[in-house]
Amino acid sequence: MRAVQVTGYGNVDKLKVIDAPIPEPKENEVLVKVKACAINNTEIWMREGAYGTGSKSGWRPEGVQFPRTPGSDITGEIVKVGGQTDEAMLGKRVVLFPFTSSGEEGTEHISEDMSFIGSEYDGGYAEYVVWPADLCFDMPLSSYSESAVFSVSGLTAWHMVKQIHVQPGETVMVTGANGGVGSLNVQIASKVFGAKVIAIIGDLEGEERMKELGATHVLSYRSDSLQEEILEVNGGQIDSVLDVVGDALFSISLQVLKKGGKFCISGSAGGQKTSLDFRTLYLKHITVYGSVMGTRAEFKDMLNAISEGKIKPVIDKTFPLEKAKEAQVYFKNKGKLGKILLLP
Known part of the structure; x- marks a missing residue:
């Protein structure tokens, strides 16, 4: 062979x-x-x-x-x-x-x-x-x-969304939303769990496609005022972040999260190391999840959602x-x- x-x-x-x-x-x-x-x-x-x-x-x-x-x-x-x-x-x-x-x-x-x-x-x-x-x-x-x-990206995305316990109507920011994991994070969070999704991509020419996948708002990480734009489109701070980027958007993610917000990371294509002021975490009661893959039960649930047409x-x-x-x-x-x- x-x-x-x-x-x-x-x-x-x-x-x-x-x-x-x-x-x-x-x-x-x-x-x-x-x-x-x-x-x-x-x-x-x-x-x-x-x-x-x-x-x-x-x-x-x-x-x-x-x-x-x-x-x-x-x-x-x-x-x-x-x-x-x-x-x-x-x-x-x-x-x-x-x-x-x-x-x-x-x-x-x-x-x-x-x-x-x-x-x-x-x-x-x-x-x-x-x-x-x-x-x-x-x-x-x-x-x-x-x-x-779907196997790796889908299982990773499904587990990420499950870890942060997304509830219908919550706002979830997805970084790297045009990639394999990110595009599935958008679909799963919005179309399976009913969240409002802010998708972060580079080129806004992909905005309509992101909205087809379930994003409510699409913003570019190239913007000099990204933090302000996130708060503006959501009318305030957000509930959760699903991140595959790492350092490049880490500081902004923590700043736009509400008190009691959740940050889940499963990749660091935008930088593997970062600086962190721990006060940001404990004063805002932020929960941080590291995430890789998922369980067989989650894999089966994901396959069912795909076969039902909820995830494309x-x-x-x-x-x-x-x-x-x-x-x-x-x-x-x-x-x-x-x-x-x-x-x-």
Whole structure:
């Protein structure tokens, strides 16, 4: 089969297209013929070493074992089953839950042995992948490509919204609202949980599309008066912030939050370190949540919401598997709306 491997920490030159043996499923695994794999920050940051503070970086303390095939947002068809797997799964069109864990139900995502497909296991930048049968779920939509855009970004967004306990009518500010997680934060907060959403993007040419996704107001982070504009459109301070940007908008986020407000972060593309006056937190009674992934139950709830049409896929562009380098470079460009897909 064709596959793309990361050969070590570094730039896109570390991505190599190779010929590899088709993997064999173990007893409780299935072999999936990959039909689509969406790109996430996770595999780019894994390649760049951005999750670590030293020489090792990955979801586990020991770092990534190279070479590794990345890719975690995967849809495909089950074409072979392991010895202890129900043969009725053959031919099923599935979306893959993106990590393994021994954590109890509801705490899978914070278990110490949480291991991610595309980082600790070979992932979906390939024509075939093996995965535990019980982590393969029916696709929520008929299209492989459209069903592939939700796994990591959608689970992350769903968990973020659940963590801050969004109530109908509350105001939620979403940063990075044009990206994979951000665009889903907009949809989930507004169309599933009934919040009023202020979407923060760069280019206001995307305003109408953001409003179609559920945003009430759309503002640009390039504005010199963003803080004042947020307070003006909302008629005062806001209830919560869903952030994937980090440092660039952190200070403004804290300033526009009301007393008792909630700040949830699941990314730092705009800066991984920041300065903080702790008085802002305790004098305003602000709750801060760190968020990565979510639970299997949340994954199932998300898939149900997708199948019911409450959450729509947003796809920016597709690339063939052999163009993984170009796809990752394009992914890092600002201004895109939605997901980038690799199609084997």
